[in-house]
Amino acid sequence: xxxxxxxxxxxxxxxxxxxxxxxxxxxxxxxxxxxxxxxxxxxxxxxxxxxxxxxxxxxxxxxxxxxxxxxxxxxxxxxxxxxxxxxxxxxxxxxxxxxxxxxxxxxxxxxxxxxxxxxxxxxxxxxxxxxxxxxxxxxxxxxxxxxxxxxxxxxxxxxxxxxxxxxxxxxxxxxxxxxxxxxxxxxxxxxxxxxxxxxxxxxxxxxxxxxxxxxxxxxxxxxxxxxxxxxxxxxxxxxxxxxxxxxxxxxxxxxxxxxxxxxxxxxxxxxxxxxxxxxxxxxxxxxxxxxxxxxxxxxxxxxxxxxxxxxxxxxxxxxxxxxxxxxxxxxxxxxxxxxxxxxxxxxxxxxxxxxxxxxxxxxxxxxxxxxxxxxxxxxxxxxxxxxxxxxxxxxxxxxxxxxxxxxxxxxxxxxxxxxxxxxxxx
Ligand code: CMC
Numbered sequence: 160x161x162x163x164x165x166x167x168x169x170x171x172x173x174x175x176x177x178x179x180x181x182x183x184x185x186x187x188x189x190x191x192x193x194x195x196x197x198x199x200x201x202x203x204x205x206x207x208x209x210x211x212x213x214x215x216x217x218x219x220x221x222x223x224x225x226x227x228x229x230x231x232x233x234x235x236x237x238x239x240x241x242x243x244x245x246x247x248x249x250x251x252x253x254x255x256x257x258x259x260x261x262x263x264x265x266x267x268x269x270x271x272x273x274x275x276x277x278x279x280x281x282x283x284x285x286x287x288x289x290x291x292x293x294x295x296x297x298x299x300x301x302x303x304x305x306x307x308x309x310x311x312x313x314x315x316x317x318x319x320x321x322x323x324x325x326x327x328x329x330x331x332x333x334x335x336x337x338x339x340x341x342x343x344x345x346x347x348x349x350x351x352x353x354x355x356x357x358x359x360x361x362x363x364x365x366x367x368x369x370x371x372x373x374x375x376x377x378x379x380x381x382x383x384x385x386x387x388x389x390x391x392x393x394x395x396x397x398x399x400x401x402x403x404x405x406x407x408x409x410x411x412x413x414x415x416x417x418x419x420x421x422x423x424x425x426x427x428x429x430x431x432x433x434x435x436x437x438x439x440x441x442x443x444x445x446x447x448x449x450x451x452x453x454x455x456x457x458x459x460x461x462x463x464x465x466x467x468x469x470x471x472x473x474x475x476x477x478x479x480x481x482x483x484x485x486x487x488x489x490x491x492x493x494x495x496x497x498x499x500x501x502x503x504x505x506x507x508x509x510x511x512x513x514x515x516x517x518x519x520x521x522x523x524x525x526x527x528x529x530x531x532x533x534x535x536x537x538x539x540x541x542x543x544x545x546x547x548x549x550x551x552x553x554x555x556x557x558x559x560x561x562x563x564x565x566x567x568x569x570x571x572x573x574x575x576x577x578x579x580x581x582x583x584x585x
Contacts (some may be wrong), residue, residue: 245261247264251558258416274335289542303408306410308320322409329547388549413553416453426545435448449504464514476525
């Protein structure tokens with residue numbers, strides 16, 4: 160809180176309204192407009208471009224400078240020195256764990272990766288070709304039917320166990336959607352593997368032979384999860400908060416986050432990147448598609464380029480660009496035709512005036528899409544991978560909201576429909 164005030168005068172109002180201005184630890188000040196409702200005034204901000212929906216201590220983004228901090232730590236340092244589960248602990252608890260806390264946390268996650276055996280039966284109700292996000296929305300929400308000992312949102316122990324379960328079970332469910340789609344048996348998690356190795360094992364292992372995850376691929380998966388772990392009040396996190404503000408249970412809230420993430424303007428972009436590359440099909444078509452992306456009368460956009468917040472560069476994309484090169488080399492896929500199109504597209508867009516002027520740099524989804532494709536993850540599973548990585552962020556925000564005083568999220572509107580009218584008499 161600062162002593163600063165904002166003054167608002169409105170035509171027709173005799174008084175000038177004084178509004179308090181708050182200062183965060185960094186970032187823009189915010190004007191507290193809560194008292195406006197008592198003067199019969201609302202603020203209008205569709206898309207929430209100028210709205211701070213809550214106070215939070217978890218993640219900070221400076222879009223102009225390309226900065227992303229988890230609890231103060233820059234994402235580049237975390238990607239280099241930390242790992243996904245350590246970042247989960249950091250996001251949930253506010254501080255990095257000491258070695259004992261870390262090993263207890265890693266063990267707790269490890270021992271919650273298995274899902275209730277009856278959840279397996281849910282899968283049989285879905286067509287084999289169902290979109291994995293459709294299945295995830297259903298089965299994650301359905302976890303609330305199984306884990307009754309973690310549904311009381313005002314009980315801190317319940318919240319903690321729900322957080323562990325959600326982070327631990329997401330990769331298991333994600334891999335199950337893939338196994339179901341190809342008619343393979345589900346693979347149980349293995350406690351001797353790291354989080355990312357275990358995910359690759361559940362994806363690509365079979366009961367017929369051992370799967371040995373490559374350290375380069377496991378490391379790239381870990382980075383993808385880590386870089387997606389949180390991104391402050393994005394659409395899906397805001398959805399989780401809104402759902403949580405009604406008192407809904409954590410599994411239901413995370414399921415609502417998965418729904419919001421699904422759209423191509425948000426988490427669906429990594430899938431859209433690959434679909435776009437398939438559509439372009441050949442390097443000779445790139446110019447045509449660049450022209451389409453620039454044409455205001457054409458709805459086509461270069462997927463994986465641009466960001467609502469990062470107007471300089473996406474720091475996550477920088478980290479994944481390097482990981483991307485390692486993965487392609489490890490798999491000997493530098494000459495893959497689709498990936499070659501991606502690399503040419505990246506080069507053209509980085510030099511083209513239209514993209515440079517509008518700061519449309521490749522975002523995290525551009526590179527994660529390419530890495531996931533190279534690893535052999537099916538394209539329709541990409542957004543599920545994003546959801547798996549984002550789960551600790553969703554849970555941390557939900558937990559932060561519930562552990563502080565909060566109100567049900569209930570925006571208002573500028574009504575422009577018909578005013579009162581009587582139903583016609585016949
Ligand atoms: N291809 C071509 N033109 C674009 C693109 C693009 N991908 N993105 C923005 N523009 C143009 C847009 O037409 C506009 O041009 P003008 O000023 O001449 O009218 C200008 O750039 C600003 O665009 P905007 O739509 O006002 O920007 P926004 O902040 O509302 O949208 C965005 C951000 C991410 C939705 C958008 O850039 C986009 O649709 N990108 C492709 C989808 C994508 O990759 N999304 C993943 C985002 S990263 C994952 C996450 O954090 O969720």
